[in-house]
Amino acid sequence: xxxxxxxDAARQSGVKVPxxxxxxxxxxxxxxxxxxxxxxxYEPADIRRLAFIRHARxxxxxxxxxxxxxxxxxxxxxxxxxxxxxxKARLIEVEQRIRSLMALKAELEIMVEGCGHGRVDxxxxxxxxxxxGQCMHPHH
Amino acid sequence: xxxxxxxDAARQSGVKVPxxxxxxxxxxxxxxxxxxxxxxxYEPADIRRLAFIRHARxxxxxxxxxxxxxxxxxxxxxxxxxxxxxxKARLIEVEQRIRSLMALKAELEIMVEGCGHGRVDxxxxxxxxxxxGQCMHPHH
DNA sequence: CTTGCACCTCTAGTCGCTAGAGCATGTAGG
DNA sequence: CCTACATGCTCTAGCGACTAGAGGTGCAAG
Numbered sequence: 001x002x003x004x005x006x007x008d009a010a011r012q013s014g015v016k017v018p019x020x021x022x023x024x025x026x027x028x029x030x031x032x033x034x035x036x037x038x039x040x041x042y043e044p045a046d047i048r049r050l051a052f053i054r055h056a057r058x059x060x061x062x063x064x065x066x067x068x069x070x071x072x073x074x075x076x077x078x079x080x081x082x083x084x085x086x087x088k089a090r091l092i093e094v095e096q097r098i099r100s101l102m103a104l105k106a107e108l109e110i111m112v113e114g115c116g117h118g119r120v121d122x123x124x125x126x127x128x129x130x131x132x133g134q135c136m137h138p139h140h
Numbered sequence: 141x142x143x144x145x146x147x148d149a150a151r152q153s154g155v156k157v158p159x160x161x162x163x164x165x166x167x168x169x170x171x172x173x174x175x176x177x178x179x180x181x182y183e184p185a186d187i188r189r190l191a192f193i194r195h196a197r198x199x200x201x202x203x204x205x206x207x208x209x210x211x212x213x214x215x216x217x218x219x220x221x222x223x224x225x226x227x228k229a230r231l232i233e234v235e236q237r238i239r240s241l242m243a244l245k246a247e248l249e250i251m252v253e254g255c256g257h258g259r260v261d262x263x264x265x266x267x268x269x270x271x272x273g274q275c276m277h278p279h280h
Numbered sequence: 281c282t283t284g285c286a287c288c289t290c291t292a293g294t295c296g297c298t299a300g301a302g303c304a305t306g307t308a309g310g
Numbered sequence: 311c312c313t314a315c316a317t318g319c320t321c322t323a324g325c326g327a328c329t330a331g332a333g334g335t336g337c338a339a340g
Contacts, residue, residue: 007286017287022328037336039287052270059244059269063327069269072260080263084255087265091248098241101234104199108231115224120212123220125227129199129209130192145306147317157318162297177305179318203296 003035004042013050020050028053028063028070061090143175144182153190160190168193168203168210201230 010017023029029049032040052073056066065086072083107128114124150157163169169189172180192213196206205226212223247268254264 005286006288016329018329019327021288026327035336037287039336048270056269057327059247069266072263073266073270076259076261078260079257080255080260080265081257083260083263083265084252084257087248087251087255091245091252094241094245094248098238098245101238101241105231105234105238107199108227108234111227112224112231115220115227117219117221117224119216120218120220120223121216123212123223125220125223126209126213129196130188130213145318156298158298159296161319166296175305177318179305197296 004044004047006040006042009040009042009047009050012047013054015050015054023050023053026063028067059090060094061086065090144184144187146180146182149180149182149187149190152187153194155190155194163190163193166203168207199230200234201226205230 004012006017006020009015009020013020015023020029024031029046032042032046035041049070052070053066056069061069068086069083072078072080111125111128114128120126144152146157146160149155149160153160155163160169164171169186172182172186175181189210192210193206196209201209208226209223212218212220251265251268254268260266
C-alpha cells in the first residue's frame with residue numbers, strides 16, 4: 001500500500017508511464033523517491049498532481065501555463081488573478097478555434113455535398129481546393 | 141516574366157519560402173528547374189499547386205492526405221471516391237473537434253465565472269483543475 | 281529457479297514547419 | 311565597374327509534447 005509504482009500511478013492518474021517520466025524530465029513533476037532497486041515510488045500527492053496536469057492538458061493548456069497553475073496551487077495564499085488570466089486567455093483561444101472550425105466545417109460540407117461521385121475533373125472537392133476563389137467562407 | 145523566383149512563388153501562393161523548400165524536400169512539390177546560378181525557377185503550374193496545398197493545409201488536411209488529393213488532381217480521369225472519402229473523414233474530425241471544444245468552452249466558462257478574484261484557495265479555476273469530479277461536462 | 285511482466289536509461293523519431301549560420305547570386309544606384 | 315544589399319543557396323538544429331524502441335534490471339508467482 002505504501003509504495004505506488006509508476007504503473008499504478010499511471011493507472012490512477014490516467015497519465016501514461018512514459019509521459020510521467022517525461023513530465024519528470026521537464027520538471028513538471030518532482031522526481032519521486034526510489035526503491036532499493038531504483039524504481040520510482042510515488043505518494044498520493046503525486047497522483048493528484050498528475051491528475052491536475054492531465055485535466056489541464058485535456059483542456060488544452062500548454063505545459064508553460066500548467067507550470068504557472070501548479071505554482072499557484074502550491075501557494076494558496078496568492079491572488080488567483082494569474083490563474084484567472086490564464087483561463088480567460090485559453091477561453092478566448094477556444095472560442096476563436098471554434099469559430100474557425102465552424103467556417104471550415106461549412107466549407108467541407110460544400111465540398112462533400114458537391115461531389116458528384118463521378119470523375120475527378122467534375123469533383124467539387126478537388127475544385128474548391130484548387131481555386132480558393134470558390135470558397136465562400138472568408139475564414140482565412 | 142519567364143522566371144518565377146522562390147520569393148515570387150511565396151508571394152503569389154501565400155506559402156513561405158522555407159516552407160516551399162520544405163515541401164520540395166518531402167516530395168510534395170517537384171523540384172523545379174534551376175537558373176544558371178542554381179536558383180529555383182518555378183512555372184505557373186507550381187504556383188497553382190502551392191496554392192492548392194496551402195488551402196488544403198488551412199482546411200486542416202495533413203500532408204499524407206494532401207499527397208493523395210494531389211495525385212487525384214494529376215489524374216482527372218480517376219473516380220473522385222477517394223477525394224470524397226478524405227474530405228468526409230476530415231469533416232467528421234472537424235465536427236468531433238467542434239463538439240469537444242464546445243464542452244471545453246463550457247468548462248472554462250464555469251471556471252472563469254467561478255473565480256472570485258480572491259485567493260487561490262477559493263479559486264474555482266484551480267479547484268476544477270485539481271478535481272475533475274467537479275467538471276460537469278463529460279467530454280473526456 | 282525460471283518465467284515473464286514491469287521497470288530502468290538512453291536515443292531517436294513523430295509532424296509541420298521555423299530559425300540560424302555561413303555562403304553565393306542577382307540587382308539597383310553611383 | 312564597383313559597391314551595397316536583398317535574396318537566394320545548403321545544412322543543421324530546434325520547437326512542443328510526447329511516443330517508440332533497444333537493451334538491460336527488478337520482482338513476484340508458480
